[in-house]
Amino acid sequence: MQIIIRPTSEIAALLTARLIAEALTAKPDLVLGLATGRTMERVYADLARRHLDHGLDFSSCRTFNLDEYVGIAPEDPNSYRHYMNRHLFERVNIDLRNTHVPNGVASDLAAECARYERAILACGGIDLQLLGIGTDGHIGFNEPLASLRSRTRVEILTSATRRQNAGMFSGDPERVPPCALTMGVGTILDSRRCLMLATGSEKTDILAKAVEGPITAMIPASALQMHPDSTIIVDETAATGLRGADYCRTIFNTAPAWAAYR
Numbered sequence: 001m002q003i004i005i006r007p008t009s010e011i012a013a014l015l016t017a018r019l020i021a022e023a024l025t026a027k028p029d030l031v032l033g034l035a036t037g038r039t040m041e042r043v044y045a046d047l048a049r050r051h052l053d054h055g056l057d058f059s060s061c062r063t064f065n066l067d068e069y070v071g072i073a074p075e076d077p078n079s080y081r082h083y084m085n086r087h088l089f090e091r092v093n094i095d096l097r098n099t100h101v102p103n104g105v106a107s108d109l110a111a112e113c114a115r116y117e118r119a120i121l122a123c124g125g126i127d128l129q130l131l132g133i134g135t136d137g138h139i140g141f142n143e144p145l146a147s148l149r150s151r152t153r154v155e156i157l158t159s160a161t162r163r164q165n166a167g168m169f170s171g172d173p174e175r176v177p178p179c180a181l182t183m184g185v186g187t188i189l190d191s192r193r194c195l196m197l198a199t200g201s202e203k204t205d206i207l208a209k210a211v212e213g214p215i216t217a218m219i220p221a222s223a224l225q226m227h228p229d230s231t232i233i234v235d236e237t238a239a240t241g242l243r244g245a246d247y248c249r250t251i252f253n254t255a256p257a258w259a260a261y262r
């Protein structure tokens with residue numbers, strides 16, 4: 001696990017976008033796992049800018065989103081499909097047929113989850129999975145106590161998550177759907193590379209627990225400690241609680257692999 005600390009949330013987001021852009025350039029048919037949420041908006045804005053200004057090519061890219069609310073149709077402005085179309089897909093040259101978001105209004109949700117797992121496998125698995133972290137330690141919508149080997153399934157959201165996401169639902173946590181479809185922690189760990197972005201003071205405590213605490217189902221993000229190729233990009237504010245922050249800075253400032261990014 002590599003933890004990269006950048007001075008501001010903006011610089012952290014730009015580094016995240018750059019790493020994605022480089023992965024896409026190196027492998028034009030990249031299978032990219034995507035996340036939604038406020039933290040990702042800057043990442044997608046910068047990817048769109050790279051497409052516009054530098055011709056970053058998404059035409060062969062395949063994408064799989066982590067999650068979708070149950071009961072929210074794709075055309076609903078609160079759906080994650082709508083979020084992705086607005087923030088990224090409509091702004092780059094991706095073929096919408098190559099973009100995948102779980103269907104939260106499928107008549108058989110268990111069958112939809114199984115179909116989603118099969119679709120990921122049919123594409124050869126996820127090359128690079130982008131992740132945020134919830135204030136309760138969730139990744140995707142894998143809430144505390146999610147099995148670390150879980151697969152795509154229906155998850156009941158915690159009150160912390162419904163509060164965190166209330167902004168999209170007129171600020172009322174009660175209007176946030178109670179359930180979501182989410183890739184499992186095991187599905188995420190199967191990705192060849194994981195890239196998490198965590199910024200801001202509301203992530204300080206949970207970030208320290210996730211990366212420096214014990215691996216526990218109570219903090220699904222802590223499972224990334226077991227992933228052979230995971231990078232966590234954070235800003236100085238989110239890094240405040242890290243005991244190993246100085247060592248993380250030393251790695252970024254001295255490791256040849258990061259020389260081009262300093």
Ligand code: F6R
Pocket residue numbers: 034035036037038039040066067080131132133134135138139140141
């Ligand atoms: C949503 C997702 C979530 C978010 C997390 C952080 O697709 O994967 O795990 O990444 O809830 O959300 P923000 O960025 O809004 O704090």
